[in-house]
Amino acid sequence: MSERSQASNPFSRRDFLARSAMTAAAIPSLGALLAACARDSGGSATPSASATGLQLASPENPVKWPIAADNAPIAAGLKPEQGATLRLYNYPDYIDPAALKSFEKKYESSYVKVEVSTFNDTNESLAKIRGGSVPFDVYFPSYDQLGKLVAGGLVQPLSQSYISNIDNVWDEFKNPFYDQGWQFTVPYVVYTTGIGWRTDKIKEDIGALANPYDALWDTKYTGRTLVLDDYREVQAMTLLRSGNFNLNESDPAVMAKVLEELLKMSQTVRPKVAITNYSDLPEGRVDLVQAWSGDMVLAQSYMPEGEDPSVLRYWFPKDGKGAIDNDTMVILRGAKNPVLAHLFLNHMLDYDTAFANFAFTGYQPPQKKITPESLVAEKFLPPGLAAATVLPSSFTKGSRKLELAPDVEAIWQANWQQFKAGG
């Protein structure tokens, strides 16, 4: 399958970049093009190609990445490397150590060791991967980095016969918009972005408000809130609050309004800007937070002894029209142990491993067997947190934070810097 697509692909990676550059030269002004795109479709379209040769994938514009001739997938049925150290590159505390142990045990006969290195942000990780000083095998990117990883020739195509457990996860991940035909990625976890709070500190039912996002701008809660330290998430929430579901907004006027709202929030409610809500909320440092669903699942285990985790609540729009995303696993091109890396991906898609990993990280794998009902019934989640499970249906209705064209990205970043500077 992948061999065929490769043969039918007339471009090598270098060709691809060169042609894109020529296209760029032919386009007089990217800004004008973007503006035109935005106007044509009411601001919801993302251009499929930018001046940099970077293809921007979106659900309306799915991408099948070209596979370079010199970057073929490994052959099927190879033996795992002997006595190797499989190097994973991940966010801290984002994988269950038991999953690594069980992998080592499964391939005991090959004397495998698994080692995790961590990074704090993608800036750091991309720089290190490109530098190539450490030959990481498996990397855990969000899907919006994939275009860069492919264009930069940093990932290798998967040899799919090793990964039979792909059948365990939601079918859409066999053909996700960001990687048609799952040539490079398998899904790691799925999550939504919503609002978390504690019923013992906040009397109001936040989820029942006409517009729950308003609560984070409500001076009643001054000094008691937290928003995520993530330039996409907070601005995306501001857009959602105004009823704009295009979380990749490119219109400078709209983004100026977003900045205005952000500054208003900063000046009146003084939110903490951090990603530590999973401990700050249960330990009582804040009472109302913008949250990733996975962090609220994890928050239960941070509840101080003697306190009841059932006071935790999570809200995500019932109609599924909120911010939703997933992270992926890829094999890097510089991998020293490609066979083990494939086997590891398959291992992480195994239901038992995936569920144990869910329990450890709080982030849900898109396993078909996991449902909100089963999680509440098994007492994995208190009823108040049932909304923190991600449904395949909300995954189709939700809005994605996609890769942005460079000049749009610049607007988002400038807004964020200004917000964080505390004007």
Next chain:
Amino acid sequence: MSVVAPESAPETVAPRPTARRRVSPIWPALSIPAIVWQLLFFLLPIYVVLSLAFGDLDPIFRTSIPIWNPLEWKFGQVQFVIDNVFGGFYMDPLIRTFVFVGIATMLCLVIAFPVAYYTARYAGKRRGILLFLLLAPFWISYMMRMLAWVNLLQNDGLVNSIITLGGLLGPVDWLSGRPFTVIGGLTYGYVPYMILPLYASLDRIAPNLLEAARDLGASKFDVFRRVILPMSIPGIAAGSLLVTLPMLGDYFTNDMLSGSPQTSMLGNLINTSISTPGGAGKAAVLILLLLLLLVGPMIWYVRTTSKSEGLRT
């Protein structure tokens, strides 16, 4: 007596090199480690920061790429920062940084001076144990100490339950972006750096000078104002510098005790820039800005200390 003794020591060594006509290459060679150190850990990093500040962005990865050749340096990022420092959104955090650091330094001085003075003049036999206790906080990492404060200052924390008389009065929101909490945290974190140099300089004041001043009719206040204070200026300068320099670049205290943009300082701006994709170049410009700001106090320090050295010899 004891003050003069060490200064006479070098003179006995000094005549030696002149005894041999040819200067041995060994002596200049001894400076090589220091020169290598300076090159590797001072000049090279500064050059990297400069190359990033005047660098470019990778068109695909949106990461900052340094430009190593100064002839090709680009000024876009520097321009951006300068535009935003004067009248732009960097203005507020910069002013805030100066105000916070200024107040915290003054507080450090006000707290440290009596402590250092007591330890130097009145502690007697207990001086050793007192100095040890003053240094004890260094045995616990800065992060742990700040985390402890987060716990103490929480709405239902110990501090609130004491000052609100067990919950009779409403709790104070210490941790919700309050300037006084951040200033307090900075003061707490850096006050030992002020005490030690002050102690060292106060300890050097010969007691008979103070007695002489009293004998000549100076009041207690005059002794302080006209003898102790002028003689402790090198200590005050060293202490102020030691606390001011790290405070100006501090972002961690703020992150722990506030986390709100409303108390963002220069260090937080740098941190935000670095963790934004493609922001490393701007962070480099901000670092250079910080460096420029630090040059002022450093020149002042060098001048003050060299002047007082001159006085003594």
